[in-house]
Amino acid sequence: MSTGASITVIFDGVCNLCDVVVRYLHRFDAKRQFQYLSFQSGEGAALLTRHGIIGPPDTVYVITHSGELLIEDRAIIYLFARLGGLHKLFSLIIRLVPPSLRRSIYQWISRNRYRVFGRMTDD
Numbered sequence: 001m002s003t004g005a006s007i008t009v010i011f012d013g014v015c016n017l018c019d020v021v022v023r024y025l026h027r028f029d030a031k032r033q034f035q036y037l038s039f040q041s042g043e044g045a046a047l048l049t050r051h052g053i054i055g056p057p058d059t060v061y062v063i064t065h066s067g068e069l070l071i072e073d074r075a076i077i078y079l080f081a082r083l084g085g086l087h088k089l090f091s092l093i094i095r096l097v098p099p100s101l102r103r104s105i106y107q108w109i110s111r112n113r114y115r116v117f118g119r120m121t122d123d
Contacts, residue, residue, distance in 0.1 A: 006033055006065035007082065009075075010048060012057065013038025017109075017117035021060075028083050059110050073099075073106040
């Protein structure tokens with residue numbers, strides 16, 4: 001985590017796909033504007049509870065520098081836009097997809113993430 005980070009990304013810490021995405025974001029976050037918390041951590045769970053998320057989380061959550069909570073496809077679009085450069089262009093292209101289709105695709109991936117990408121193990 002970066003102490004100067006102003007955007008919090010809360011992700012599934014046992015999901016292999018989520019881990020790859022977080023590593024990717026960290027690699028290209030030249031401004032170090034993101035901090036990462038798993039929702040399995042005490043801090044991540046408490047932050048979600050403060051934002052009204054009760055029960056087992058099933059998506060990525062982003063808390064913006066202004067305190068807005070973003071989820072699902074909106075969170076991913078926001079993160080890529082904040083990375084800038086070609087990532088921002090990619091976020092603009094994603095926005096061209098109708099929101100209901102975008103959300104459906106995201107939710108399908110989210111529901112099937114363990115089956116398709118697996119879970120991290122303690123090994």
